[in-house]
Amino acid sequence: MKTLLAATLLLTNLAAANAATLSEEAKLVFVSASRVNNSYGGFGGIPGGSGLGTTPSCRLLGNILSLSLDKSVALADDPSRHQKDMKSRVEEVFRSAFMREITGRVANVRRLAYPNISDEDARTIYVLTHDCTLDAVGTGPAVMPIKGNGAFKATYHGKTVPWVLVMSDAAWGKIDGFVSPHSMKYHVPEDVLAHELTHGMTADLLTDANIKRSNDQKTSKVGHDVNRVSDGSIAFWEGLAEGVEATVGETLKGAFAYPFSMDPGVYGFLLERQSPVRNNKMAFDEKGLPRTGGDLVKAEGFVATFIFKLLSRLPYTLSNGITIRGWPFMEVARLIHDQQPTNARELIVAVLNAPNGGEKASEEFLRLSGLATYSREARALSVSTIKARQAFYEISDKLHDAASPDQLAVEYAKRLAEKNALEKQWAEKSEQWAKEALAGARGNILRLAY
Numbered sequence: 001m002k003t004l005l006a007a008t009l010l011l012t013n014l015a016a017a018n019a020a021t022l023s024e025e026a027k028l029v030f031v032s033a034s035r036v037n038n039s040y041g042g043f044g045g046i047p048g049g050s051g052l053g054t055t056p057s058c059r060l061l062g063n064i065l066s067l068s069l070d071k072s073v074a075l076a077d078d079p080s081r082h083q084k085d086m087k088s089r090v091e092e093v094f095r096s097a098f099m100r101e102i103t104g105r106v107a108n109v110r111r112l113a114y115p116n117i118s119d120e121d122a123r124t125i126y127v128l129t130h131d132c133t134l135d136a137v138g139t140g141p142a143v144m145p146i147k148g149n150g151a152f153k154a155t156y157h158g159k160t161v162p163w164v165l166v167m168s169d170a171a172w173g174k175i176d177g178f179v180s181p182h183s184m185k186y187h188v189p190e191d192v193l194a195h196e197l198t199h200g201m202t203a204d205l206l207t208d209a210n211i212k213r214s215n216d217q218k219t220s221k222v223g224h225d226v227n228r229v230s231d232g233s234i235a236f237w238e239g240l241a242e243g244v245e246a247t248v249g250e251t252l253k254g255a256f257a258y259p260f261s262m263d264p265g266v267y268g269f270l271l272e273r274q275s276p277v278r279n280n281k282m283a284f285d286e287k288g289l290p291r292t293g294g295d296l297v298k299a300e301g302f303v304a305t306f307i308f309k310l311l312s313r314l315p316y317t318l319s320n321g322i323t324i325r326g327w328p329f330m331e332v333a334r335l336i337h338d339q340q341p342t343n344a345r346e347l348i349v350a351v352l353n354a355p356n357g358g359e360k361a362s363e364e365f366l367r368l369s370g371l372a373t374y375s376r377e378a379r380a381l382s383v384s385t386i387k388a389r390q391a392f393y394e395i396s397d398k399l400h401d402a403a404s405p406d407q408l409a410v411e412y413a414k415r416l417a418e419k420n421a422l423e424k425q426w427a428e429k430s431e432q433w434a435k436e437a438l439a440g441a442r443g444n445i446l447r448l449a450y
Contacts, residue, residue: 022330024104026094027123030087031075031156031164073146073154075126075161086129089180090167093189094125098252102194109201109333125197126156128166142166143196145203148211163200165193187252191270195245202240205337214342226273226301227282229291232343239300239344243307244329245270246277250312277304280368288390290382293373293448297345302368306348307332309364316357327357345449352442362442366434373449374437381429385422392419 093099107122114122146154147162154161183189203211214237220230224238249270276282282301285291296302316327332351339350352362371378392415399408437445 022104022108023097023100024107024123025100026103026106026125027120028091028094029077029124029126029156031077031126031128073152075154075156075164086167089184090127090129093184093193096190098187098190098248099193102190102197102248105329105333106197106201106204108330109204112330112333112337113204121159125200126161126164128164143199143203145199145211147203148206148208148215150212163203165196165200188270190252191245191249191274194248195241198241198244199237201333202237202336205333206340206342210340210342217343220298224300226276226304228301229295229299231298232345235298235300235303235344236341236347239303240307240347242273242277242300242304243311246274246304246308247311249274250278277301277308280305283368283370283372289386290370290372290379292379293369293446294450296369296373297343297348297446297449300344303344303347305368306351306365309368310351310361314357314360314364318356331356345446348446348449349443352445358442359438362438362445363434366437366445371430371433371437373446374444375433376448378430378433381422381426385419385426388415388419388422391415 094103103123103125106125107119110117110122142165143163144166145163146152154164206214214233217233218231220234222228222230224230224234226242280302282299282305283291283296285295291299291302310327310332311329312326314327315323315325316331317323331354335350335354336347339346341347341350348365352358352365354361366374370382372382395408395412395415399405399412402408
């Protein structure tokens with residue numbers, strides 16, 4: 001017992017030490033738009049002022065969102081903005097111990113991506129605060145990647161800026177302000193900032209050419225949300241960020257993410273996004289049936305689940321031979337930097353083939369996917385098993401509510417037998433298929449993921 005306790009304490013201390021090495025306070029630089037080649041773009045082609053507003057920050061925001069490739073932005077210091085109170089609260093959020101760990105990741109990712117960067121530049125995050133609204137809805141916080149957008153550039157005192165953190169305190173549905181005291185009490189900013197800063201770090205890690213290659217693969221018109229099947233590029237960017245966010249949400253608030261006494265308008269959108277990610281709900285469609293292999297690598301929610309499990313559950317062996325629970329974030333960052341994935345399939349293949357932890361990651365991926373990316377036969381049997389289970393639950397409910405249960409007894413016994421037989425067959429067959437999959441090249445696990 002003492003040996004087990006000592007081992008547990010050792011692993012806990014190692015995890016804490018690993019986190020401590022990443023902890024680093026960011027240097028926040030609040031900026032405004034100075035000039036955009038004497039003209040300003042709009043939001044998705046909408047002229048500035050038609051929905052977003054006409055202040056310089058709104059026009060800059062519109063320019064970045066519309067990716068005006070023939071323009072450039074000169075960022076300037078913004079010491080006297082109209083949102084002084086918001087700025088002080090943003091600074092308060094970034095001073096928290098947890099945010100220092102997140103911004104420590106940003107600094108270390110930049111040191112990896114830009115070997116000659118100074119410590120100050122590695123820690124600097126450019127923040128554009130604004131009160132711009134679109135159709136009276138706050139735009140919310142977002143990272144606007146500038147790197148990889150061709151001739152469109154942003155500079156600050158002559159330095160090229162790879163991305164800008166854009167933050168609004170405008171009302172967003174029932175949310176009473178992103179960095180309001182109420183939101184901060186329940187750590188809403190930390191969750192969302194972890195998501196957005198992951199976008200920035202991904203942009204740092206990829207080359208301009210591969211950011212463009214990834215953007216060229218964005219063919220879906222359905223937008224993005226945790227429950228949507230879109231395309232491999234969106235699933236890569238958003239699945240990675242949502243997986244990190246779900247990990248952060250659990251760290252801050254436990255498995256249930258937010259207390260139910262809290263205003264649902266404040267926590268609801270995060271609770272609805274994080275809970276299904278943690279529980280692998282997005283591996284299934286709206287009927288509760290397994291998605292195809294091709295859909296899984298286009299489903300950001302499923303990719304997020306895999307990343308969540310990777311960072312919080314799966315074993316990883318350190319260089320000193322000690323195994324810890326959960327991959328260090330910087331190991332995922334190094335994989336992205338070295339392998340340059342541009343879609344979800346390429347990201348997953350990179351993880352499965354990683355020398356440290358790739359084998360266990362492969363086992364977990366097969367479990368989460370129900371082998372749907374490996375075998376059509378496996379998915380067909382899984383669908384039959386789930387349908388039999390659903391049919392059994394349906395007859396069970398009818399039997400429970402029936403006035404004359406004896407009339408349903410035969411049907412109940414039939415469906416129970418079908419369910420049990422298929423579940424037994426699935427248990428045996430899935431184990432066999434998994435062994436076959438793991439015996440071959442790991443990338444072959446995704447042979448049906450197109």
